[in-house]
Structure formats: structure tokens, C-alpha cells
Amino acid sequence: PVNAEIPEAVQQPLKIAAIMEFSTGTFASQYVSGVESQVKKFGGEVQVYNANNDLAQMANHLQTAINQGVDGILIDHGRAEALNQGVQEALDKGIPVVTFDNDITLEGVTAISQDDYSLAWGTLKRLAQDINGEGNIVYVWAGGFTPLERRNVIYEAFLEHYPNVKEVARFGSVSNNTALDSQSQMEAVLKKYPEEGSIDAVFAPYDEFAKGVTRAIEQAGRDDIKVYGIDLSDEDLQIMQAENSPWVATAATDPAEVGSVQVRFLYQKIAGEETPAIYALDPSVVTQDQLPEEAVTMANISEHIPNWGQSNVAYSDWMKALEEQNGE
Numbered sequence: 001p002v003n004a005e006i007p008e009a010v011q012q013p014l015k016i017a018a019i020m021e022f023s024t025g026t027f028a029s030q031y032v033s034g035v036e037s038q039v040k041k042f043g044g045e046v047q048v049y050n051a052n053n054d055l056a057q058m059a060n061h062l063q064t065a066i067n068q069g070v071d072g073i074l075i076d077h078g079r080a081e082a083l084n085q086g087v088q089e090a091l092d093k094g095i096p097v098v099t100f101d102n103d104i105t106l107e108g109v110t111a112i113s114q115d116d117y118s119l120a121w122g123t124l125k126r127l128a129q130d131i132n133g134e135g136n137i138v139y140v141w142a143g144g145f146t147p148l149e150r151r152n153v154i155y156e157a158f159l160e161h162y163p164n165v166k167e168v169a170r171f172g173s174v175s176n177n178t179a180l181d182s183q184s185q186m187e188a189v190l191k192k193y194p195e196e197g198s199i200d201a202v203f204a205p206y207d208e209f210a211k212g213v214t215r216a217i218e219q220a221g222r223d224d225i226k227v228y229g230i231d232l233s234d235e236d237l238q239i240m241q242a243e244n245s246p247w248v249a250t251a252a253t254d255p256a257e258v259g260s261v262q263v264r265f266l267y268q269k270i271a272g273e274e275t276p277a278i279y280a281l282d283p284s285v286v287t288q289d290q291l292p293e294e295a296v297t298m299a300n301i302s303e304h305i306p307n308w309g310q311s312n313v314a315y316s317d318w319m320k321a322l323e324e325q326n327g328e
């Protein structure tokens, strides 16, 4: 047994609210499982609120959680302009807040991210090298989402850095059907550019985008086009590992670990410990050629990708003791 003293504030089961902008897609489901499993290990309870891409609804959910007097709040995505007021109210009432993928910068909040700038550069650098710094690309993007806005900063820098790379088409929307929408939008682009060699690559900086464009490219039999994505899941790995898959590279962190890190920072705050204002997890680039013949899953990908795995961040001595106290 671990002997570290468990702070009084976290000894009883805590009520945590997770306020999410959306919960569709494999990234979100892995993230939620990371949140739920870490809260459970700490003996707490988490209520997940899903706003279905509606920022006003997200602000309402935040208000509901505050009114219910939860012990801590996790925010996933969303924008400062919609949530600042509610978050400030939570802080004023002594409810700690940790955000992920959000642009809130209020004092007292810890904001975590996947280091979107590195994610984007990791995959774009690979794309540039594969096409020798020259060619036609398609960009899938939608504004208004903090991680995508940050990735776009790097994309703009990429275009400046490689003047011989030309964007020939751009589309993108985030919905409850992002993969399907991306597929039909990519089909339209392929109809516009039917000649072999007219498109070299697609930058799809969200796995729901990448899934859709990959399907469209496969169905059109366009093996001249490669896909460079962001994010990773069991489903993504299966798609990347399929024979002749156009999806050749992706940059990612482990979404479940993102959720668990966010929970640990929240518990540190509730325990009265100092936490940083910002923390960015370190992403890895995963390329098709690093993956073996046999099927890889998120459970064993660390065997193939150097440095993939636990971030070991936001651990306090007492956390192991708290987990043991709760039979974990």
C-alpha cells in the first residue's frame, strides 16, 4: 500500500462535470473513456454533458453544473466568448476548472492541449518531404474550433515555407456526420480533378476528415493521392493498415491519456495544489511504414511508435493512495 497522505478535499467521492461541445467521433469517445476511468479510479462520479456542437447549449450546461454545486469542472472544446462568463462564475464560487482544446485564458484555469502546432507541423513536414516540396494539395478545415484554428496557423506558415506547394481545393465542416460529409465533399473535388497526378496529397487535420477523404479516394481508385491526418484510434489504425491505404501519416497523442491528465490536474486543484496555467501533451507522428503487417490497436501501438504512451504528468504522491483506497 502507498503511504502518502490523501488531502482531505479529495477523500470523499467527488462530483465532476465534463462539459463537451460534441461527443461524436472516435477521438471524443476515447477522450471520454480516459476522463471516466480516471475519475472512477479516484472514487468520484462524472456527469458528461454533450452540447451537440451548440455553444449556447454548452454555456447552459456549464450553468447547470455550477447550480448543482459540482466539485470540479472539465471543459472540452468550446470557445471563450461563449464560456468565459460561466467559467468566471465557477471560479468565483470556488469550483476549479480545467479546460482542453479551448481558448479561455482566465486566471486560475489550467488549459491543456495536444500541442496543435506540433501536431500540424509533424504531419505537414512529412507531406512536404514525400512530395519533395512541390505539388497540388487539398486542405480540409473548418473554422471556429480552437485546435483547428491553431493547426491552421501552422498550415498558413507551411504554405509560405513551401511556395511550390499549391492548394487547389479546400472544404470542411464539423457536424454529427463529419466523416460522411468529408467523403462527399472529397468526391466532388475528385470529379473536378479527374486526371491522375492533378492532386498529390490531402491535409486532413482531424481524423473524421481523414476517414472521409480516404474513403472517397479509395472508392475512386485514385492511388496517386496520399492523405496526411491528425489523431489516432483503433478505427484509424485499421484504415491506415489496410492494403494500399492512401492514409500514410498522422500525428497524434493518446486521447484517453488527454482525458486522464485533465482529470488529474482537476483533482490537484481541488486538493489545493499548484497547477500550471497551460500544459501541452507531446504528440507523435505515426506513419504507415512504421506499422507492422499484423493489426495494431491503441492498446499495443506503443510497441511500434517510440515515446508513445503515458505522459506521466500531473501525478501527485497521494493519487496512488487514493486509487488504492478505491480498490483500483
Ligand code: SR1
Residues within 6 Å of the ligand: 027, 101, 114, 145, 147, 148, 174, 205, 206, 207, 230, 231
Ligand atoms: C473539431 S476539433 C477536432 C479535434 O479536436 C481534438 O483536438 C482532436 O485532435 C480533433 O482533431
